[in-house]
Amino acid sequence: MSRLAAIFARARAEKRAALVIYLTAHDPDGETSQRLMLAAAEAGADIIEVGVPWSDPSADGKVIQAAVHRALAKGGGLGRSLEICRALRAANPNVGLVLFGYANPIVVMGQERFAARAKEAGADGVLCVDYPPGEDGELTGALGRQGLDYVPLLAPTSTPGRIDNALAVARGFVYYVSLTGITGTALADLDEPRRQVAAIKARAPGGAVPVAVGFGIRTPGAARAVATFADGVVVGSAAVEVVQQAVAAGRDPVPELGAFVRSLRAALGPA
Amino acid sequence: MGAVDVERQGLNVFRMKLLGAKVHAVKDGTATLKDAMNEALRDWVTNVRDTHYVIGSVAGPHPYPLLVRELQAVIGREARAQIQESEGRLPDALVACVGGGSNAMGLFHAFVPDAKVQLYGVEAAGDGVDTGRHAATLARGRVGVLHGARSYVLCDDDGQIAEAHSISAGLDYPGVGPEHSHLKDTGRASYLSVTDEEALAGFARLARTEGILCALESAHAIAALPAVAAKLPDGAVMIVNVSGRGDKDMGTIAKRLGVTL
Numbered sequence: 001m002s003r004l005a006a007i008f009a010r011a012r013a014e015k016r017a018a019l020v021i022y023l024t025a026h027d028p029d030g031e032t033s034q035r036l037m038l039a040a041a042e043a044g045a046d047i048i049e050v051g052v053p054w055s056d057p058s059a060d061g062k063v064i065q066a067a068v069h070r071a072l073a074k075g076g077g078l079g080r081s082l083e084i085c086r087a088l089r090a091a092n093p094n095v096g097l098v099l100f101g102y103a104n105p106i107v108v109m110g111q112e113r114f115a116a117r118a119k120e121a122g123a124d125g126v127l128c129v130d131y132p133p134g135e136d137g138e139l140t141g142a143l144g145r146q147g148l149d150y151v152p153l154l155a156p157t158s159t160p161g162r163i164d165n166a167l168a169v170a171r172g173f174v175y176y177v178s179l180t181g182i183t184g185t186a187l188a189d190l191d192e193p194r195r196q197v198a199a200i201k202a203r204a205p206g207g208a209v210p211v212a213v214g215f216g217i218r219t220p221g222a223a224r225a226v227a228t229f230a231d232g233v234v235v236g237s238a239a240v241e242v243v244q245q246a247v248a249a250g251r252d253p254v255p256e257l258g259a260f261v262r263s264l265r266a267a268l269g270p271a
Numbered sequence: 272m273g274a275v276d277v278e279r280q281g282l283n284v285f286r287m288k289l290l291g292a293k294v295h296a297v298k299d300g301t302a303t304l305k306d307a308m309n310e311a312l313r314d315w316v317t318n319v320r321d322t323h324y325v326i327g328s329v330a331g332p333h334p335y336p337l338l339v340r341e342l343q344a345v346i347g348r349e350a351r352a353q354i355q356e357s358e359g360r361l362p363d364a365l366v367a368c369v370g371g372g373s374n375a376m377g378l379f380h381a382f383v384p385d386a387k388v389q390l391y392g393v394e395a396a397g398d399g400v401d402t403g404r405h406a407a408t409l410a411r412g413r414v415g416v417l418h419g420a421r422s423y424v425l426c427d428d429d430g431q432i433a434e435a436h437s438i439s440a441g442l443d444y445p446g447v448g449p450e451h452s453h454l455k456d457t458g459r460a461s462y463l464s465v466t467d468e469e470a471l472a473g474f475a476r477l478a479r480t481e482g483i484l485c486a487l488e489s490a491h492a493i494a495a496l497p498a499v500a501a502k503l504p505d506g507a508v509m510i511v512n513v514s515g516r517g518d519k520d521m522g523t524i525a526k527r528l529g530v531t532l
Contacts, residue, residue, distance in 0.1 A: 055426075056306075058418070061313075077429035079429055107416050
């Protein structure tokens with residue numbers, strides 16, 4: 001069983017949803033970014049999505065766009081994200097680490113080489129927003145050869161055919177994008193995600209694959225509400241915003257992020 | 272539209288507004304075409320249920336490259352019929368500028384099965400393809416993924432998209448339509464590049480010899496004609512696509528020539 005699968009199994013045994021925190025790697029700088037991710041894990045995040053900064057983040061809203069451009073200005077990118085991943089793994093053998101990004105850096109590095117380097121850096125899985133289901137064979141093949149999980153994305157508009165394509169290659173978990181939109185948009189309606197998560201699970205072979213829901217989950221209350229029907233809850237923009245506000249005010253963002261993650265974790269149930 | 276292009280293409284923006292369009296200036300990233308496309312994609316995924324994404328080039332996610340090619344293909348179909356009527360035969364070569372590559376794809380498409388017709392795309396070399404300030408994606412790019420298509424892109428070793436440069440706003444794009452990448456890789460089309468200076472000379476030459484003020488995009492194709500002609504025998508027939516008029520570029524050209532309008 002992969003580390004990600006084990007994390008979801010453990011959360012299920014504890015009758016709670018897993019907490020997934022996205023942070024942009026190298027924001028506001030490499031060293032602080034590492035401390036932030038470790039603090040998030042210590043505060044109760046089961047999985048860290050290590051956001052790989054890319055110049056053209058077309059799936060991201062203003063908050064993560066700004067984080068990405070801050071990270072790039074400090075020399076962030078795929079190479080540095082892998083270094084951060086390696087440092088996190090060395091410091092924390094248990095946290096799930098998912099590299100989260102866009103296709104171009106991976107294709108330019110070479111998908112086989114990327115998979116080998118991600119493995120060597122201690123990553124557990126990869127999530128890439130612009131590999132459409134059905135066009136991701138080279139990447140999923142390369143990751144599979146390294147024993148890494150592949151986390152496909154599904155959206156409210158995903159057709160049954162697309163859902164089946166994604167489920168066929170999903171390892172670790174499936175990421176359900178809660179709304180039609182970009183990161184940082186507020187999630188207003190829970191009925192559709194509840195229905196869609198159920199529909200995805202119904203199509204999964206044996207109903208086995210965990211589904212994490214992300215986009216628009218900004219508060220402990222929202223996390224608790226989504227946790228009633230999802231196996232995992234992903235918080236990204238709201239976490240990045242906590243970091244951004246602390247940095248802008250000249251404060252160390254690490255304790256504030258830790259407190260925010262603890263509040264999310266507490267909303268999902270006892271440790 | 273990228274805020275930089277709103278500035279550069281002031282006349283076009285004014286025209287769009289007269290026609291009733293609302294023009295959003297995108298200030299993110301490099302504030303040019305690629306960033307405008309990112310913003311259009313963000314709007315599209317947000318409003319996908321009641322909004323259609325429309326792109327003016329053969330780039331972007333499937334099926335847009337195909338869809339735009341089909342819309343542009345009228346250029347080649349008509350050119351093919353007209354050249355046969357006026358010359359009694361197919362041309363030896365076609366020449367068109369390539370940014371995203373829509374006018375070139377439109378001209379080329381009807382001729383792709385005619386193996387004897389040579390296809391030449393002309394990219395913007397900006398200050399020169401070795402200066403790092405250019406938009407010659409097929410000449411200097413590598414295979415990557417931008418705006419939902421796998422094609423050649425201009426980027427650094429880490430995969431970060433490079434800022435393109437061309438005097439012509441329409442060619443100033445660090446990607447290229449995927450079908451051009453295919454035509455390049457299969458060898459069916461050849462791609463040349465022309466600097467800002469050469470394009471301006473091409474613009475002046477067409478103005479003086481034909482009385483046509485062409486767009487700076489098209490001026491790249493004009494500027495490449497001597498190089499293409501040199502590869503062909505005497506009496507050869509070429510078609511060059513003058514894809515746009517130069518009115519919109521008067522400000523840029525005047526500035527470059529040091530003229531205050």
